[in-house]
Amino acid sequence: xxxxxxxxxxxxxxxxxxxxxxxxxxxxxxxxLYNYTPDKQSLxxxxxxxxxxxxxxxxxxxxxxxxxxALEAFTRFHIRFHSQRPDExxxxxxxxxxxxxxxxxxxxxxxxxxxxxxxxxxxxxNAAGEFTVPEPKVSAMAVIAMLTGVNTWFxxxxxxSLGEVEDVxxxxxxxxxxx
Amino acid sequence: xxxxxxxxxxxxxxxxxxxxxxxxxxxxxxxxLYNYTPDKQSLxxxxxxxxxxxxxxxxxxxxxxxxxxALEAFTRFHIRFHSQRPDExxxxxxxxxxxxxxxxxxxxxxxxxxxxxxxxxxxxxNAAGEFTVPEPKVSAMAVIAMLTGVNTWFxxxxxxSLGEVEDVxxxxxxxxxxx
DNA sequence: GTCTATATTCTGATAGAC
DNA sequence: GTCTATCAGAATATAGAC
Numbered sequence: 001x002x003x004x005x006x007x008x009x010x011x012x013x014x015x016x017x018x019x020x021x022x023x024x025x026x027x028x029x030x031x032x033l034y035n036y037t038p039d040k041q042s043l044x045x046x047x048x049x050x051x052x053x054x055x056x057x058x059x060x061x062x063x064x065x066x067x068x069x070a071l072e073a074f075t076r077f078h079i080r081f082h083s084q085r086p087d088e089x090x091x092x093x094x095x096x097x098x099x100x101x102x103x104x105x106x107x108x109x110x111x112x113x114x115x116x117x118x119x120x121x122x123x124x125x126n127a128a129g130e131f132t133v134p135e136p137k138v139s140a141m142a143v144i145a146m147l148t149g150v151n152t153w154f155x156x157x158x159x160x161s162l163g164e165v166e167d168v169x170x171x172x173x174x175x176x177x178x179x
Numbered sequence: 180x181x182x183x184x185x186x187x188x189x190x191x192x193x194x195x196x197x198x199x200x201x202x203x204x205x206x207x208x209x210x211x212l213y214n215y216t217p218d219k220q221s222l223x224x225x226x227x228x229x230x231x232x233x234x235x236x237x238x239x240x241x242x243x244x245x246x247x248x249a250l251e252a253f254t255r256f257h258i259r260f261h262s263q264r265p266d267e268x269x270x271x272x273x274x275x276x277x278x279x280x281x282x283x284x285x286x287x288x289x290x291x292x293x294x295x296x297x298x299x300x301x302x303x304x305n306a307a308g309e310f311t312v313p314e315p316k317v318s319a320m321a322v323i324a325m326l327t328g329v330n331t332w333f334x335x336x337x338x339x340s341l342g343e344v345e346d347v348x349x350x351x352x353x354x355x356x357x358x
Numbered sequence: 359g360t361c362t363a364t365a366t367t368c369t370g371a372t373a374g375a376c
Numbered sequence: 377g378t379c380t381a382t383c384a385g386a387a388t389a390t391a392g393a394c
Contacts, residue, residue: 013276015195018387032360034389094273097192135347138332138339142351145328146321153320160317168314172321176351197369210372211378219370 001026001036005043010087014044014098044095045103051088052110055081059117067125068179074118075173076166078147083162086151093148115140125177132178143173180205180215184222189266193223193277223274224282230267231289234260238296246304247358253297254352255345257326262341265330272327294319304356311357322352 004025008017019040023030037043058081062073082089092107099107119140125131133139147169154165183204187196198219202209216222237260241252261268271286278286298319304310312318326348333344 011276013192013194015192016277019389020387028359029361030388031362031390035359040388097190098195134350135339138344138347139351141332142325142328142348145331146325149321149324152324153317160314165317168317169321171313172318172355175357176355178354198371199369207377208379209370210380213371214377 001033002043002047006047006087006091009044009047009095010090014040014091014095041100041103044091044098045100045107047088048092048095048099048103048107049110051085051092052107052114056110056114059114067121067128067130068174070121071125071131071173071177071179072170074121075143075147075170078144079150079166079169080162082148082151083154089148089151115144118143122177125179130179139176143176146172180212181222181226185226185266185270188223188226188274189269193219193270193274220279220282223270223277224279224286226267227271227274227278227282227286228289230264230271231286231293235289235293238293246300246307246309247353249300250304250310250352250356250358251349253300254322254326254349257323258329258345258348259341261327261330262333268327268330294323297322301356304358309358318356322355325351 001022005017005022008022008025018030019033020030023033026033037046059074059077062077064070065073096104096107115137119136122131122133122136122139126133126136150165150169154160154162156162160168180201184196184201187201187204197209198212199209202212205212216225238253238256241256243249244252275283275286294316298315301310301312301315301318305312305315329344329348333339333341335341339347
């Protein structure tokens, strides 16, 4: 059910997908879904929360390094992690407005935590004299927006491999940071 | 009707907004809307098409310059134009999937035209020896994603003025391009 | 744990009075 | 050009049989 909901939400949007349609994908009737989720909103919220928690948990396993290495690691990690989960990323970016206020606050908090990690890397690099980033908070959001944009066009099997895409983006991020 | 639809589509999503609700915002009954649009899909499509055409028309008025000046002008223009039309940008980015195939193809074509203009600037800069951009097409999409990201956090009256935001982003774009 | 059936509300769109 | 009324169908969610 969760896999079907994720795919359908990504493709058509939360509001445009009915519980009947999710059930149809799974091969059951609509009523059966309510044995697995209390309602449609919880289904969306759980998908988004678990995506964000997986993102933070995976990043937490990365080694602590110097600013330049940390920035490169963040860049490559972000591209790789997000390119492997296009539906989760799409839903998490597009359906924030479909969350009820309490649920929105939770997801927003997780997003800010992630942004804060990149901001910290930029600040440490500035302090160490390795970066010249005038606005670490703004720059962190700018870099994340740039990196997440990979998902809008990258397709495996295209002209560039994912590793080559990482190289291009890391080159831009490195230069943008003044490293 | 169009202003109400734009705002509601941006806030709640196309599928989540009913014609009755748009009519309620306008202060008429739902049936009256059909004197102004043949159906809901046309309403969305017209909003998106006119936004993209305004974007291209406004850019067409900009003077032709050398690569560095053109890149700075593009950067500042993109941020300014998009920050003045947050609802149009949001709908145009988020509701591509709500367009019927023929309508999608039209909007997609307009988007590619715009991306191609930035790509051309980068290619000319490379040819003139003023930029060192390894992948102009990829870099153009990366820059546009980064710049459009301003809309997700910028609010007039915050710590930074729009001009200061432009300065920060132009600094990142300039360095990323190797200019 | 899935089914059928249903309550209740809402949907896009149309017809015809005025 | 807006209204009321309506069509035909779909929405979420629930109840109760099995």
